Amino acid sequence: FxxxxxxxxxxxxxxxxxxxxxxxxxxxxxVSRKMQPQNTIVDINGEMIGDGSQRFIMGPCAVESYDQVKSVALAMKKQGLTLLRGGAFKPRTSPYDFQGLGERGLQILRKVGDEVGMSVISEIVSSNDVEMALPYVDVIQIGARNMQNFELLKTVGKVDKPVLLKRGLSATIEEFINAAEYIMANGNNQIILCERGIRTYEKATRNTLDISAVPILKKETHLPVIVDVTHSTGRKDLLLPTAKAALAIGADAVMAEVHPDPAVALSDSAQQMNIAEFNEFIEELKVLQKKLALV
Amino acid sequence: FxxxxxxxxxxxxxxxxxxxxxxxxxxxxxVSRKMQPQNTIVDINGEMIGDGSQRFIMGPCAVESYDQVKSVALAMKKQGLTLLRGGAFKPRTSPYDFQGLGERGLQILRKVGDEVGMSVISEIVSSNDVEMALPYVDVIQIGARNMQNFELLKTVGKVDKPVLLKRGLSATIEEFINAAEYIMANGNNQIILCERGIRTYEKATRNTLDISAVPILKKETHLPVIVDVTHSTGRKDLLLPTAKAALAIGADAVMAEVHPDPAVALSDSAQQMNIAEFNEFIEELKVLQKKLALV
Amino acid sequence: FxxxxxxxxxxxxxxxxxxxxxxxxxxxxxVSRKMQPQNTIVDINGEMIGDGSQRFIMGPCAVESYDQVKSVALAMKKQGLTLLRGGAFKPRTSPYDFQGLGERGLQILRKVGDEVGMSVISEIVSSNDVEMALPYVDVIQIGARNMQNFELLKTVGKVDKPVLLKRGLSATIEEFINAAEYIMANGNNQIILCERGIRTYEKATRNTLDISAVPILKKETHLPVIVDVTHSTGRKDLLLPTAKAALAIGADAVMAEVHPDPAVALSDSAQQMNIAEFNEFIEELKVLQKKLALV
Amino acid sequence: FxxxxxxxxxxxxxxxxxxxxxxxxxxxxxVSRKMQPQNTIVDINGEMIGDGSQRFIMGPCAVESYDQVKSVALAMKKQGLTLLRGGAFKPRTSPYDFQGLGERGLQILRKVGDEVGMSVISEIVSSNDVEMALPYVDVIQIGARNMQNFELLKTVGKVDKPVLLKRGLSATIEEFINAAEYIMANGNNQIILCERGIRTYEKATRNTLDISAVPILKKETHLPVIVDVTHSTGRKDLLLPTAKAALAIGADAVMAEVHPDPAVALSDSAQQMNIAEFNEFIEELKVLQKKLALV
Missing domain, CATH: 1.20.5 (Single alpha-helices involved in coiled-coils or other helix-helix interfaces)
Structure with a gap:
């Protein structure tokens, strides 16, 4: 040599x-599967995420009014769903776009949730708002743009509420897992990971749904993993097929946006389902779930 | 104003x-769905691609020997599969890597195909080889690196054999559709489109499987669309979950690589299944197919 | 028709x-050039950014000790530089990596800055820390991971200190400009934009320096634009050539990291220059500046 | 343990x-610098690429007519340039777009080259055309879409003409170097590498100019490296600033497109300079070259 x-x-x-x-x-x-071999199951008022059943988390992109939220919630209730998601604090590219109703939006969600009997999931964008939000929400959502807002991660790591953590716009799976670790290292192990598409060169879809992230995350961590088909695709015509893929690959829940009148929505109007489309979407997926459950 | x-x-x-x-x-x-509303069905010696059933296309990454191909083919036959795919001309990043057996490889494929009763699919990388290859193959594969080798596309557009066209490493869906149009504009309408993952920043997988490309391609064109789970993920542990997603989203076939002894394979050794893994893979997917077919 | x-x-x-x-x-x-045709010039204690001269902003990745910062500052002073940048709050992928000295780090920077006669630039990661940081820093840096932390942008938009805003990991130029608009819409027009590489498939460099972002940002906005060559490339051997490109294309400043002993640095050890390398770097760039200034 | x-x-x-x-x-x-420490210098009829001087390679995107090429060549000649580049075989996304004049285009280039005294560079897209093209061209260009058309690389590796090899649309630097190795392994060491932008998520430019590829390629290989500013940016307003960056970072030549009347060009009309813009472009760059050459 x-x-x-x-x-x-x-x-x-x-x-x-x-x-x-x-x-x-x-x-x-x-958060590692090596540290804890059995699945973490997140209990949202009795609705389990991560126990092998596959749930639906639905709602309008942004909370706009009591009537708007109520009509979505009632439609969901009819389908037997209980996980209502809506945005009160909206992180928007431009400072001049609709920024959400803020606390007023959370109040509407809570009121509707209580009236209809649903759990409330909503995004919080500042560690200063976490305390305020606790009485209103059952699950705190951390959005894609805040996946590496480590101050916010630490804060929600200290509260006793489940956290729905969305993957960053172009976060690697490793960064995503580390972001979850920030939460768990601060004491909160009720974490739901959400694949929501990544930024690529392809422009046929708003983002590129990285479907293989689901089995990778489930292998590397013990946390439940869900798929947001609305932000992954940004196209109403792809919600159903991608939701089917998400169920088949083993996602613990599918998340999508519904609006009573998408054409006048204050945000993401092109990609939200109306109530009729929502019903069709859920019914088709229930058929698939039934088939997948057969022995 | x-x-x-x-x-x-x-x-x-x-x-x-x-x-x-x-x-x-x-x-x-x-190739547009607007031009031809009904699905194109590609007939490979009686095995239909695009008729609503969902097929499996399997085989070794590279043809290495008669014995190697034969043992894969026999395993496939036992599972009732008839579409044998193997590489004789291997486009490799380095000129010093194994470049495939060339025509000798095609001869092996044909011999095994005839003995076992299978159809042969193999990649051709030069328009000069197309004529030579015709007696050996039932389907000509155009690889990702040649998706915009327009000379080759024009040549295979003039022959009377089905073409399996793989999406380029970072081709947009629009470019992919236009590449198919090069083939069809030259007279050949027997085209199978193959999603095989796109190049992104994420390194947990070899490429990122763009699962939503399947419904988009089926909507925009009338051609069958299949998914190559091996090159999409580059990881054996992801073949089964991504194949399930591909079936659920409506792919017309799933493609994957099998090798009798992956550890000594001359290419892609890390990502090929061995025979036992292949059997398990197919059996699990058959169960899923059965479930999906139930009314 | x-x-x-x-x-x-x-x-x-x-x-x-x-x-x-x-x-x-x-x-x-x-922030639009259409709104204000003339350049915004940011005055950092008499050192102008955006007036046509081209500055250097240097310092260690993370503040580790008084001695470490002092030795870098003295080396910079010898070269006539006055803009000292160091990290006290370090946003790190893993919660178990060194997170910076926090306020203690800011105190060190201020003390050294006052002793040596330099201006201090440091990243703030939480809107709650902005008030605390004001006495210590001359410029507030917003890091790539917080480019769309809109709460933080709004907060620094309300203070009377220049803000150095780094482009997000995979932010579009349009999103970058809108992030600056969040600051300016809240009253602060002392903004410096910093190109720091974007996330792509290429792994030869840590990120891909998007050099054309410089002329685009200068055309679209009236703000000064600088280039961080350290984070763009992540390679010491590329700092000098990319800095030359940045000066030639018209960047208002070049930013890079220096550490007295990079091998033992608590973060980014591979990509920081030592003092000797720093001197060579600055001297070569001064020669280039002289040449470019000749009529 | x-x-x-x-x-x-x-x-x-x-x-x-x-x-x-x-x-x-x-x-x-x-092609490795470790194998051959000194620079390869490509001699194009006496005009050296790689000897430390920095050249210009200009011409229309596509050859459309004798008059069109002649007027560009005359303008170039006036500026002292001798390297005329024009496309006769145009690889186009759609089969229905203008595909170039083929051999007729090469004849025009040769005729003009001989009349005006210029060297001719043109893309060849099929190994079958290489022999035919040899009398017409002084440099064979391999386009981005054919960077991994290994059959073509092997063919041009066997001829005695310089090859200008463009980086693939989303090729890694390692793949790019290996593509050059295919040529050199077949006997031809007259290779010019061309950075022409890579495919990323950013849409403000047609591609993203990866300026750091220049020093990396020059470090890893002994081959000359040039920058195509037209395809990197796809924007006329960015040609001059990016060309300046290319010269400052040490590119051996800058390549750009000129058309007597871009508005009616049969391809890439938006990004080609007209003659007046070309003159201004060259004159500004000559001033920069003079400055950079000063001691």
């Missing part, structure tokens, strides 16, 4: 021991 | 008329 | 009028 | 020896 070869070999052995340590660290992550 | 506004409006009207023409052109593409 | 053509034309005219409105909105953005 | 640790360590040592072999292979690539 030449001297340079020997040097190189030692460098590689050094690298290898570093990798060994990294792997140990990975193994020691609280 | 200001003068600039009027100017702008006229510019937009001009753009609009351009778009109108583009849309006409799109409508007039031979 | 067919009826469908007429319908299409009207739809396009409608779209055109929408575009017209969008364009108006764009024109009316406060 | 646990057994698993020992196993892991041995696995890593095994990996390390594999890496060692890979590195050897890399070192042994013919």
């Amino acid at each position: 030449e001297v340079s070869t020997i040097k190189f070999l030692f460098k590689e052995i050094f690298k290898a021991s570093l990798n060994l340590q990294n792997n140990h660290q990975k193994k020691e992550m609280l | 200001e003068v600039s506004t009027i100017k702008f409006l006229f510019k937009e009207i001009f753009k609009a008329s351009l778009n109108l023409q583009n849309n006409h052109q799109k409508k007039e593409m031979l | 067919e009826v469908s053509t007429i319908k299409f034309l009207f739809k396009e005219i409608f779209k055109a009028s929408l575009n017209l409105q969008n364009n108006h909105q764009k024109k009316e953005m406060l | 646990e057994v698993s640790t020992i196993k892991f360590l041995f696995k890593e040592i095994f990996k390390a020896s594999l890496n060692l072999q890979n590195n050897h292979q890399k070192k042994e690539m013919l």
Whole structure:
């Protein structure tokens, strides 16, 4: 062997021991499947996420009014759904776009949730709002743009409410898992991971649904994994097929947006289903669920 | 109205008329669903692709020997499969990597195909090889790296054999459809489109399976659409879940790689199933197919 | 004309009028060059950014100790530089990585800045820390992961200190400009935009330096634009060539990381220059600046 | 140590020896700087590429007529340029777009080249056309879509003409270098590498100019590296600034498109300069070259 070869070999052995340590660290992550082999099941007022059943989380993109939310909630209730999601704080690209109703929006969600008997899921964008939001929401959503807002992650890691964590716009799966670790390292293990599409060169869809993230996340972590088909595709005609793929690949829930009158929605009007489309969507997926459940 | 506004409006009207023409052109593409509302069904010696049933196309990454191909083919036959795929011409990043057995590889495929009673699918990388390959193959595959090798597309457009066209490494869906149009415009309408993952920033998988490409391609064109789960993921542990997603979303076939002894494979050793894994893979998917077929 | 053509034309005219409105909105953005034709010049204690001269912003990735910062500051001073940048709050992928010294880090930066006569630039990651940080820093940096942390943008929009806003990991230029608009819409027009590489499939560099973002941002906005060559490339051997490209294309400043002993740095050890490399870097760039300034 | 640790360590040592072999292979690539420390200089009828001077390669996107090419060539000649590039075979996304004049286009280029005294560079898209093209062209261009058309690479590797190899639409730098190796392994070492932008999520430019590819390619290989600013940006307003960056970072030539009347061009009309713009472009870059050359 030449001297340079020997040097190189030692460098590689050094690298290898570093990798060994990294792997140990990975193994020691609280969210890791190696740390906890059995699934974490998140209990949202009795509706379980991660127990093998597959749920639906639906609602309008943004809370606009009591009537709007109520009509969606009633339609959901008729279909037997109980997980109502709506945005009160909307992170928008432009400061001049509708930014959501804020606390007023949360109040509407809570009121409707109580009247109709549904659990409320809503995004919080600032650690200062977490305390305020607790009485209104049953699950705190952390949006894609805040997946690495570590201050916010730490704050929701300290509360006693489930957290629905969305994957960042172009976060790697490793970064996504580490973001969840920020929450769990602060004490909160009620975490739901949400694949919502990643940013790629392809423009036929709003984002590219990374469907293989579902089995990877379920293998690497013990957390439930859901799929947001609305933001993944940004196209109403793709909601049903991608939801079918999500169910078949083992997602713990499918999330999508419904609006009583999408044409006048204050945000994402092109990609929300109306009530009739929602009913058709749920009914087709129930048929699929029934088939998949057969022995 | 200001003068600039009027100017702008006229510019937009001009753009609009351009778009109108583009849309006409799109409508007039031979592969377009608007041009032919009913599905194209590709008949491979009696095995139909695109008729609503969902097929399996399997085989080794590269043809290495008669014994290797034969043992895969026999395993496939036992499972009732008839579509054998293997690489004789291997486009490899480095000129020093194994480039395939060439015509000798095609001969092996044909011999095994005839002995076992299977159809042969193999990639051709040069328009000069198309004529030579015709007696050996039942389907000509065009690989991802050649999706915009327009000379090759034109050549296979003139032969009377089905073409399996893979999406380019980072081709848009629009470019993919146009590549198929090159084939059909030259007279060959027996085209199978194959989603095989796209290049993104995510490195947990070899490529990112763009599962929503399946419903988009089926909506935009009348051609059958299949999913190559091996190249999409590059990971054996993801073949089964992504194949399930592909079946659920309506792919006309699933393609994957099998090798009698992946550890010594001359290419892609990490991502090929062995025979036992292949059997398990097919059996699980058959169960899913049965469930999906129930009324 | 067919009826469908007429319908299409009207739809396009409608779209055109929408575009017209969008364009108006764009024109009316406060950061837009259309709104303010002359360059915004940010004055950092007498050192101007955006006046046509080209500055250097340097310092360690993370503040680790008084001695570490002092030795970098003294080296910078010798080269005539006055803009000292160091991280006290470090947003890290893993919760178990070094998170920075926090307020103690800011104190060190301020103390060194005052002793050596330099201005201090440091990242703030939470709107709750902005008030606390004001006495310590001369420029507030908003990091890539917080580019769409709109709460933080609004908060720094209300203070009377320049803001150095880094482009998000995979933010579009349009999103980047809108993020700056969040700051300016809240009253603060002292904004410096920083291109720092975008996330792509290419792994030869940590990120891909999007050098054409510089002329685009200078055309679309009136704000100064700088280039962070360290995070764009993640490679010490590329700092000098990319810095030359940045100066030639008209960046208002070049930002890079220096550490007295990179091998033991608590973060980004591979990509920081040591003092000798820093001196060579600055001297080569000064030669280039001299050449570019010649008539 | 646990057994698993020992196993892991041995696995890593095994990996390390594999890496060692890979590195050897890399070192042994013919295009590698390790194999040949001094620069390859490509001589195009006396105009050197790679000798430290920085050249301009200009011409229309597509050859449309003798008059069109002649007027561009005369304008170039006036500026002292001798490297005329024009497309006779145009790989186009749609089969219905203008595909170039073919051999007739090469004849026009040759005729004009001979009359005006210029060297001719033109893309060849099929290995069958290489022989035919040799009398007409001084440099064979391999386009982005054919960077991994290995049959074509092997063919041009066997001829005695310089090859201008463009980076693939989303090729990694490693794949790009390996594509050049295909040419050199077949005997032709007169290779010019061309960065032309890569495909990313950003849509403000047609592609994203990966400017750091220039120093990386020059470090890894001994081949000259040029930058095509037209296809990198797809915007006329970015040609000059990106060309400046290319010169500053050490590119051996800048390539751009000129058309006597871009508005009526049969391809890429939006991004080609007219003659007046071309003159301004060259004159500004000559000023920069003069400055950069000063001691």
